[in-house]
Amino acid sequence: MLKMFDYLFGMFSNDLAIDLGTANTLVYLKGKGIVVREPSVVAVQKMPNGQQKVLKVGMEAKQMLGRTPGSITAIRPMKDGVIADFDITEEMLRYFIHKVHNRKTLVRPRIVICVPSGITQVEKRAVKESAESAGAREVYLIEEPMAAAIGAGLPITEASGNMIVDIGGGTTEVAVISLAGIVYAQSTRMGGDKMDEAIVKYIRKKYNLQIGERWAEKIKIEIGEAYPGPETLEMEVKGRDLVSGIPKTIKVNSDEIRESLKEAVNAIVDTVRICLEKTPPELAADIVDQGIFLAGGGALLRNLDLLLREVTKVPVLIAENPLDCVCLGSGAVLDELDLLRRVAISS
Amino acid sequence: MISPIIDILVPVWNNPFETRACLAAILAHSPGARLIIVDNGSSRETELMLEEFSESLGDQGLFIKSERNVGQVAAINLGLGRSDSDYAVIVLPHVTVQAGWLEALVSVAESTGAGIVSPLFSGADAPDLPNLAPGCTSMESFTVSFTTLLLRAEMRIVAGGFDEHLDGNEWCLKEYVRRVAAHGYRSCIAGPLRLSCSAGQQFGSVQRRNEMMQNSRSAYISGWGAPRHYCFYFGKGADTGSLGDTVAAILDGAREGHSFTLLLHRHQYSEFRKLGWNALHTGIALQQLSLLFPLRDVQRKIAALESALPGLIAVKWGSCVTFPGVDAAISQGELPSSISARTTAVAGHLQEALP
Numbered sequence: 001m002l003k004m005f006d007y008l009f010g011m012f013s014n015d016l017a018i019d020l021g022t023a024n025t026l027v028y029l030k031g032k033g034i035v036v037r038e039p040s041v042v043a044v045q046k047m048p049n050g051q052q053k054v055l056k057v058g059m060e061a062k063q064m065l066g067r068t069p070g071s072i073t074a075i076r077p078m079k080d081g082v083i084a085d086f087d088i089t090e091e092m093l094r095y096f097i098h099k100v101h102n103r104k105t106l107v108r109p110r111i112v113i114c115v116p117s118g119i120t121q122v123e124k125r126a127v128k129e130s131a132e133s134a135g136a137r138e139v140y141l142i143e144e145p146m147a148a149a150i151g152a153g154l155p156i157t158e159a160s161g162n163m164i165v166d167i168g169g170g171t172t173e174v175a176v177i178s179l180a181g182i183v184y185a186q187s188t189r190m191g192g193d194k195m196d197e198a199i200v201k202y203i204r205k206k207y208n209l210q211i212g213e214r215w216a217e218k219i220k221i222e223i224g225e226a227y228p229g230p231e232t233l234e235m236e237v238k239g240r241d242l243v244s245g246i247p248k249t250i251k252v253n254s255d256e257i258r259e260s261l262k263e264a265v266n267a268i269v270d271t272v273r274i275c276l277e278k279t280p281p282e283l284a285a286d287i288v289d290q291g292i293f294l295a296g297g298g299a300l301l302r303n304l305d306l307l308l309r310e311v312t313k314v315p316v317l318i319a320e321n322p323l324d325c326v327c328l329g330s331g332a333v334l335d336e337l338d339l340l341r342r343v344a345i346s347s
Numbered sequence: 348m349i350s351p352i353i354d355i356l357v358p359v360w361n362n363p364f365e366t367r368a369c370l371a372a373i374l375a376h377s378p379g380a381r382l383i384i385v386d387n388g389s390s391r392e393t394e395l396m397l398e399e400f401s402e403s404l405g406d407q408g409l410f411i412k413s414e415r416n417v418g419q420v421a422a423i424n425l426g427l428g429r430s431d432s433d434y435a436v437i438v439l440p441h442v443t444v445q446a447g448w449l450e451a452l453v454s455v456a457e458s459t460g461a462g463i464v465s466p467l468f469s470g471a472d473a474p475d476l477p478n479l480a481p482g483c484t485s486m487e488s489f490t491v492s493f494t495t496l497l498l499r500a501e502m503r504i505v506a507g508g509f510d511e512h513l514d515g516n517e518w519c520l521k522e523y524v525r526r527v528a529a530h531g532y533r534s535c536i537a538g539p540l541r542l543s544c545s546a547g548q549q550f551g552s553v554q555r556r557n558e559m560m561q562n563s564r565s566a567y568i569s570g571w572g573a574p575r576h577y578c579f580y581f582g583k584g585a586d587t588g589s590l591g592d593t594v595a596a597i598l599d600g601a602r603e604g605h606s607f608t609l610l611l612h613r614h615q616y617s618e619f620r621k622l623g624w625n626a627l628h629t630g631i632a633l634q635q636l637s638l639l640f641p642l643r644d645v646q647r648k649i650a651a652l653e654s655a656l657p658g659l660i661a662v663k664w665g666s667c668v669t670f671p672g673v674d675a676a677i678s679q680g681e682l683p684s685s686i687s688a689r690t691t692a693v694a695g696h697l698q699e700a701l702p
Contacts, residue, residue, distance in 0.1 A: 118392075160552030178550065184361065184390065277415040278388035280360065282515075282551030282559075284416075 016100060017112040017330035018093065019147070022078045023169030023192060023297070025058070026324065027096050028331030034324055035100050038062075042088050043074045054088075057095040080189045081116040081144075081171035086126050093134035108137035112330045112340065117143040117173055117185040124345065140344040142333065143182060144168070144326050145175030148295040150343070151329030152319035156180055157339070161283030162290060165272055165308075166326065167298025169193045172268045174275040176283055180342045183283065186275045190267040192298050195220055202260030204242065207250050211239035220301070223254040226265045227303035227310070254302075265304065269311050276312060291315035295325035351433035351453060353380040354409075358422040359440055360387045363396040365545070366440040370400055373438060377449045380436075383409045385426040388416035419493070420515045424508040427498070435503070437496045442468075442544045444495075452497045455485040455537040462502035462532025463524060465491035467539075472546035477629035479538045488536045488629040489524055489604050494544055502532045514556075518563035521604060525571050528602045536629065572688065574604040576656045580645060580676075581611070582668035587618040593664060593679050594624055600686040601630035608632045608652060610645055646672030660685060 017028040020040065027036035038058030045053045055072060056064060064074045077088040097109065111131050115124065124141055131139040148166040149156050154177065156162060162177045169192045175185040196216035203209050203216075211219075215237060223233040233254040241248040272292065276284060292314055294305060299322040309316045319325045333340040355373055359366050373382060382404060386397055394412075401410045411425055427435055434453060438444065448466065456464045465488070468474055474492035479485070493516070506527045513519035524534045549556070577600070581590065597607050607630060611619060616635040619625055625633050637644040649672045653659050661676035663669070670676040677685060 158552065159549070160555070161550065183548075183550070186390070278390070280416050280550045281418045282555065285555060286552050 014101065015110040015334045016097065017327060017334055018096065019114045019327040019330060020078055020089070021168055022076070022081055022171070025092065025096065026327035027100055028327050029100050030331070030334045033331070034327055036096055040078050040092070041074055041076055042092050043072055044088065045072045054091045057092055079170065081168060082119065082123060083127060086130050090130040090134050093131055097135050108135060110138040111136040112140045112142060112334060114144045114147045114326050114330050115141050116171060116187060117145055117175060117182055118187060140340055142330055142343050143345060145173045145185060146177060146182060146343050147329035148325045149177050149329065150332050151325035151327070152293050152295055154293060160290065161279065161286035163275070163287045163292045165292060165294050167191055167268060167294065167296040169297065172271060172298065174271050176275065176279050176287070178283060180339070184275060184279055186271050188267050188271045190264050195261055195264045198260050198264050199257060202256070203237065203239065203252065208242045209239040209248055209250055210242055211237060215239065219252065219257060224257045224261060225254050225302035226258065226261065227307040228258065229254065229303055265307065269308060272308060273312060288314050291317045293317050293319055295319040295322045297323050350379065353449065353453065354383050354430040354432040354435045355380050356383045356385065356423065356426040356430065356435055356437050357440060358385045358387055358419055358426060359389055359393065359397065360416060361389050361393050362440060363393040366393065367396055367400065369438065369440045369442060372444045376444050376446050380449060381407050381409065381432065383411065383426045383429060385411045385413065385422045387413050387419070387422040418511065418515060420509045420519060421511045424511065427503060427508055433500050435498045435500065437493060439494050439547060441547045442495055442542050444542055448540060448542060451540045452537055455535055456497055456499060459485060459533065459535055461535040462499045462527045463491055463534040464497040464537050466495050466537050467541045468494060468544045469541040470544045473544050476536055479536060480626035483538065483626045485535045485537045486626055486629055487533050487602065489521065489534065489601065490629065491520055491524060491534055491536070493520065494547065495542055499532065502527050502530065505530050506532070513566060514559045514563035518560065518567050522567050522570070525604055533602065571604070574606070575658065575660055577605060577607045577660045577662050578649060578652050579607060579609045579662045579664065580668065580670045581615060581664040583612050583641070585615065585664055587615060587622070596682055597631060598627050601628040603686060605686060606630040608634055610634050610636055610648055612636050612641055613638055642671045649673055
């Protein structure tokens with residue numbers, strides 16, 4: 001009986017693909033494309049009875065970060081690429097499902113959710129249950145590197161080896177894919193967030209200036225680089241002087257930011273290098289021919305592709321739409337159920 | 348009699364669950380053998396599984412770690428380099444051994460003196476090895492598989508390891524079998540025991556594998572000459588008793604990688620079987636001619652063989668014998684020089700590309 005209701009409600013629902021990132025959540029609606037692009041933040045209020053009430057999700061919740069009164073907390077349920085709080089994540093999923101269905105309540109969509117590679121069985125089951133509790137009729141999990149590879153247009157179903165490097169907010173995942181399967185994957189808890197932290201620390205140490213996460217991210221995007229470019233870029237940065245306590249503006253340049261990002265970038269480069277070394281020579285030869293593909297927000301770090309090419313001696317290409325790759329890839333499989341069944345991981 | 352010392356070598360690259368099952372089965376069914384595990388650049392998950400597994404092995408286990416994946420053949424050579432036993436048995440991780448497997452292989456090696464012994468396999472993705480003649484427990488063969496392979500230590504000392512520059516499969520093995528044959532060591536397939544095996548991992552694009560296969564084939568041919576296919580017809584009146592030297596020459600040819608089809612009249616076929624000549628080598632196939640129209644059957648069979656194997660060489664026994672359907676046949680006297688000639692012309696079936 002329940003299955004019949006599921007089937008009926010499913011007819012009025014649109015299939016979704018969700019990229020639950022550490023920094024941002026993207027939702028792909030079948031037939032429409034990416035319809036939601038919001039921060040992975042939830043504002044909750046602690047009730048007198050000890051329960052938590054969700055107040056805001058996404059952009060509105062992010063705007064409350066650092067500005068909330070005592071009883072309200074703005075939290076990120078995803079940490080380092082994995083779900084840290086399943087109840088909050090379930091609420092976040094419920095919010096996004098209802099948002100894309102224009103707040104209709106009786107919807108039971110089929111959902112594809114991207115998860116980090118190497119996720120444990122317990123975590124997989126928990127993600128599936130969260131999604132089902134949030135209203136999903138059917139839940140498929142696919143690994144982020146696989147979704148990124150599909151989104152980047154790599155020929156994943158062929159026997160040739162493909163290497164994808166997905167640099168997200170919380171983690172960087174490097175995977176070698178062949179015959180619609182991840183043959184080898186390596187991940188590191190180094191991503192965009194840690195790059196921002198590194199910039200904050202550097203400026204604090206060098207200039208005694210405290211800047212916020214948003215400023216750090218802005219610096220990273222505007223003048224951050226992994227490898228020296230033809231010119232040195234500069235920008236003004238606003239923060240609070242740690243000695244005097246008053247707001248102050250300084251100038252920083254790309255050489256300094258490159259220095260601050262060195263450790264984070266080296267961690268990513270080492271992960272790629274190790275993955276190449278551990279790949280069988282037959283697949284490595286294919287990768288040398290086809291190149292290494294970069295995806296995720298971190299792929300946009302200036303000259304990261306040049307640095308990787310310099311170290312690995314392998315061509316490096318940036319996916320056409322690196323920020324949306326994972327979501328686009330998981331959305332693409334909504335239209336190809338046979339492929340979805342091949343690439344989905346069992347829970 | 349002193350039992351031989353045996354090392355079982357397992358090259359590992361990821362797939363921790365399947366590998367663990369393989370190792371556990373080896374431990375359970377191979378009493379007295381030492382396990383050499385070569386970790387060929389596996390992930391941390393597999394590393395941890397191997398470390399945990401090796402802990403309980405003590406002296407019965409040797410754990411070799413390569414930080415990089417050096418390729419399967421190089422990993423096997425790495426393990427063989429550390430083996431100092433009488434026999435080294437390579438077992439790939441997608442094989443599940445069973446009770447009596449090792450004894451069966453060693454028994455064939457000891458009774459035949461073979462340098463290389465391969466078992467048969469079962470499973471949808473099992474390697475395609477030739478079948479044994481009915482009633483045979485072992486048969487010489489030029490075709491073996493890395494899936495499971497027993498190697499004699501003294502043979503490895505004189506012949507060396509596998510060539511890491513070849514394709515890691517068909518031509519690498521052919522080259523090795525040919526090389527050990529030059530030192531007087533035989534290669535056998537052991538039956539009737541069949542080891543269960545699942546699909547092995549095959550890496551790289553079809554194009555690249557094809558290219559590698561072609562390059563390896565060329566290297567083999569330039570070193571050892573092209574393998575050829577011969578079709579023999581002895582004539583109805585040939586006395587089986589006088590064919591001993593010819594059959595010995597045929598066997599020598601099969602050991603060098605050439606293949607033979609012998610078209611036999613009924614009485615010859617029956618006598619060959621009595622003498623055990625149907626079970627000499629998997630590269631020697633006996634075909635019985637029909638009772639009623641044997642010469643027409645010869646023509647039909649030779650036409651079918653020529654169509655399937657361009658470059659087929661017809662051989663007639665004796666100058667008086669006519670080989671129906673064949674314009675140019677060599678005589679058995681010319682056979683040894685034909686076999687030893689290292690021509691680069693390739694028999695037709697070897698030119699097939701990978702699917």
